[in-house]
Every structure is written in structure tokens, then in C-alpha cells.
Amino acid sequence: MFPSRIWRESKHRYRLEAGKCTKCGKVVFPYRLICPVCGHREFEKVILPETGKLLTYSIIRVAPSQFTDQAPYAIGIAELENGVRLLAQVADCEVDDIKVGMDVRIEFRRVQTDSHHGVLSYGYKFVPKWY
Numbered sequence: 429m430f431p432s433r434i435w436r437e438s439k440h441r442y443r444l445e446a447g448k449c450t451k452c453g454k455v456v457f458p459y460r461l462i463c464p465v466c467g468h469r470e471f472e473k474v475i476l477p478e479t480g481k482l483l484t485y486s487i488i489r490v491a492p493s494q495f496t497d498q499a500p501y502a503i504g505i506a507e508l509e510n511g512v513r514l515l516a517q518v519a520d521c522e523v524d525d526i527k528v529g530m531d532v533r534i535e536f537r538r539v540q541t542d543s544h545h546g547v548l549s550y551g552y553k554f555v556p557k558w559y
């Protein structure tokens with residue numbers, strides 16, 4: 429597969445589109461077919477807010493091989509303004525500067541490079557809002 433095609437598909441996949449259950453109002457992300465709360469199967473599409481607060485995080489010092497150039501880094505859970513929780517890497521800051529409760533923005537970034545094929549994969553990351 430060509431990198432440009434992966435990028436095109438990723439843009440759709442990572443637009444922060446979530447589903448809101450039309451019966452109970454639960455917002456699910458990533459998008460699912462069945463509501464985990466009430467079992468309903470109809471959702472309306474909602475776009476998630478791009479900001480939230482960091483609830484908790486964990487520092488990765490020994491990284492899997494494709495991420496060793498990024499270690500140490502932090503993986504955190506942020507709660508968005510509508511209550512949805514996301515798991516992602518905390519980017520653009522020293523791990524010692526990360527604090528629970530800090531405001532973060534959700535941005536699309538390069539997640540890893542496949543060094544054999546030169547393919548970049550993209551995903552969302554948390555960026556502290558002071559930048």
C-alpha cells in the first residue's frame with residue numbers, strides 16, 4: 429500500500445468522530461455498533477471536543493523497538509469536555525513536566541515510522557495547552 433493512501437484513510441479514521449447513542453445518549457469512541465450501556469444499535473455521529481484534562485498517566489522508560497527513539501515518554505488518559513475518555517501519548521513536553529489535571533489539546537501526529545518501508549502512521553496525541 430502506498431503511504432499516500434494510508435494517509436488518506438487515516439485522516440478519515442482519526443477525525444475524532446464518535447457515536448452518540450440515540451436512546452441513552454452515551455458517547456462511544458472509537459465508534460461501535462452496539463451501545464455498551466443499553467445495547468441500542470443506532471448512533472448519531474458527533475465530533476469530539478479537541479481539549480480535555482489529563483486524568484492519569486504512566487511513564488514508559490523501556491519502549492517497544494519501534495518507539496525506542498522516543499523513550500522516555502508518557503501515556504495518559506484524558507477526559508474530554510463531554511466526558512469521553514481517551515488514551516494517548518503525551519507529546520511536546522518533558523515527562524517531568526506532566527501533571528495530573530493539566531489541560532491538553534488533542535492533535536494528530538506521527539506515531540511511528542516503519543523503517544523497512546518508510547511508512548508513517550498517524551494518530552492522536554495529547555499536547556499540553558501551554559504551548
Ligand SMILES: [Zn+2]
Binds near residue numbers: 451468
Ligand atoms: Zn445507549
